[in-house]
Amino acid sequence: KSEAQYPRPPPGPWRLPIIGCMHHLAGQIPFRAFRDLSLTYGGLMLVRIGQADFAVASSREAAQEILKNQDPNFAARPEHVLAQIVAYGCSDVVFSPYGPYWKQLRNICLVELLGTKRIRSSASIREEETLNLIREISTATQPINLREKLLRMSNAIISRAAIGARSTHQETFISVAREANDVFGRLYGVDMFRSLKLLHVLSGAKFKLQRIRRRLDKIFDDIVKEHEVKAKTTKGRQVAEVEEDIVDALLRLKDESELEVPMTMDGIKAVMLDMLVGGTENSSSLVEWAMSELMRNPKIMEQAQKEVMEELKGKNRLQEADVVELNYLKSIVKESLRLHPPLTLIPRMCRKTCEVLGYEIEAGTPVFVNAWAINRDPRYWEEAESFRPERFEVKSIDFKGANFEYLPFGAGRRICPGMGFGLATIYLSLAQLLLYFDWKLPDGRKPEELDMSETFGVTVTKKTELKLLATPRIPIPSTV
Numbered sequence: 001k002s003e004a005q006y007p008r009p010p011p012g013p014w015r016l017p018i019i020g021c022m023h024h025l026a027g028q029i030p031f032r033a034f035r036d037l038s039l040t041y042g043g044l045m046l047v048r049i050g051q052a053d054f055a056v057a058s059s060r061e062a063a064q065e066i067l068k069n070q071d072p073n074f075a076a077r078p079e080h081v082l083a084q085i086v087a088y089g090c091s092d093v094v095f096s097p098y099g100p101y102w103k104q105l106r107n108i109c110l111v112e113l114l115g116t117k118r119i120r121s122s123a124s125i126r127e128e129e130t131l132n133l134i135r136e137i138s139t140a141t142q143p144i145n146l147r148e149k150l151l152r153m154s155n156a157i158i159s160r161a162a163i164g165a166r167s168t169h170q171e172t173f174i175s176v177a178r179e180a181n182d183v184f185g186r187l188y189g190v191d192m193f194r195s196l197k198l199l200h201v202l203s204g205a206k207f208k209l210q211r212i213r214r215r216l217d218k219i220f221d222d223i224v225k226e227h228e229v230k231a232k233t234t235k236g237r238q239v240a241e242v243e244e245d246i247v248d249a250l251l252r253l254k255d256e257s258e259l260e261v262p263m264t265m266d267g268i269k270a271v272m273l274d275m276l277v278g279g280t281e282n283s284s285s286l287v288e289w290a291m292s293e294l295m296r297n298p299k300i301m302e303q304a305q306k307e308v309m310e311e312l313k314g315k316n317r318l319q320e321a322d323v324v325e326l327n328y329l330k331s332i333v334k335e336s337l338r339l340h341p342p343l344t345l346i347p348r349m350c351r352k353t354c355e356v357l358g359y360e361i362e363a364g365t366p367v368f369v370n371a372w373a374i375n376r377d378p379r380y381w382e383e384a385e386s387f388r389p390e391r392f393e394v395k396s397i398d399f400k401g402a403n404f405e406y407l408p409f410g411a412g413r414r415i416c417p418g419m420g421f422g423l424a425t426i427y428l429s430l431a432q433l434l435l436y437f438d439w440k441l442p443d444g445r446k447p448e449e450l451d452m453s454e455t456f457g458v459t460v461t462k463k464t465e466l467k468l469l470a471t472p473r474i475p476i477p478s479t480v
């Protein structure tokens, strides 16, 4: 073979000793920096950060290879200190290694925890909590911090579905989840120097993560205890399907002998963590982004409000079944997910050395699919940077993992199992916000002055919180 016939590693930016390509990322948000580098080095590149090589996929073709054509080989997650410490040694769904344990958990997620039955049985929770949000907003006399309100609402929804009652630990949980998001954002750089263990200690990240884990553990222990007491008192009684929350289901499954891999209490807590984190910030941040885009696009806001108002005709309140009919609103959500996917860099890991688009990826290489960059690539999207929901009315493109130019929920074996649950919360809460209020920026600020920059974390949120003035449009129902 001539030298040219041997598979070579993907191209990548030039490196410095010790730090590798870190200087190319300095001061920038990673997904933006990777996108800029991909303009020079192409849809699949190798970026050395510290002492580790990362493959970054930034084109539709590279994403399709990794998430579909060679999906089994890339269905692992990279090792991460955050997951090791906080997610109980990676015994959750998000970070568990690809294998029988993950397969079992994933099945449990799809059938028992986040499937259509659970989505249907939790509709009344969403209807109640979105109306609670509307009522709270209607009594406010000051500009509303929409982020705070949405965060509480989505946390209340997932807590009630997962733990049963509106959690008494809600405040603590929100603050722990926020701290984890923040530490993750900062840790990102540090974790890339994985072989420099000392750096974790020096940066204080490890200590912070251990503190987060202790606080979470306390919350989860209390929740499990409450559920064990409940299980004892209801033993022998036929518990109606609607009464069984996610923790009840996990405890029941733990006792079942048919499980291929036994479930531990740490495993249950780790799955609870996935549910609470996955169900809290992804949905609330997406609605905050959608509202920000609507503020900057008053015509789209008006059209969406008209659609929701028409759907309400002859009814005293919106129910989840009505939202299914709101096609324009759904396009707004799709467009918001395109421009602002909560998970920008989809983390996978190469399990066996292989060839992707003619380049060699070595076993153990962490791979990021830059969903953020692909979702706004002008090669696949006309006026890629503009907020144009109507593009989805003419383009039949979906987020179920078959269109590799649009990846808000990922694709393949590890595609998000909470998609249906998350979307149900997003659709209903956005519809209610548009139905009941007209919105204005405080202090006479103009929509074009709205800061749309991002902060990097587990979920990518808006850098500045969205604060708005709400004027009621129609009377708010007093009961659900």
Ligand code: HEM
Residues within 6 Å of the ligand: 093, 094, 095, 106, 109, 114, 158, 274, 275, 276, 278, 279, 280, 282, 283, 286, 341, 342, 343, 346, 347, 407, 408, 409, 410, 411, 412, 413, 414, 415, 416, 417, 418, 419, 421, 422, 423
């Ligand atoms: C707007 C809402 C959401 C978005 C945009 C989102 C996005 C994602 C993405 C991009 C992934 C990685 C997929 C991949 O590797 O291909 C993921 C994984 C995951 N998501 Fe979501 N998610 C959302 C809501 C939720 C909710 C509500 C839950 C649970 C209550 C959830 C639980 C999970 C879990 C457990 C995984 C890991 C799956 C695995 O590794 O097998 N997500 N999500």
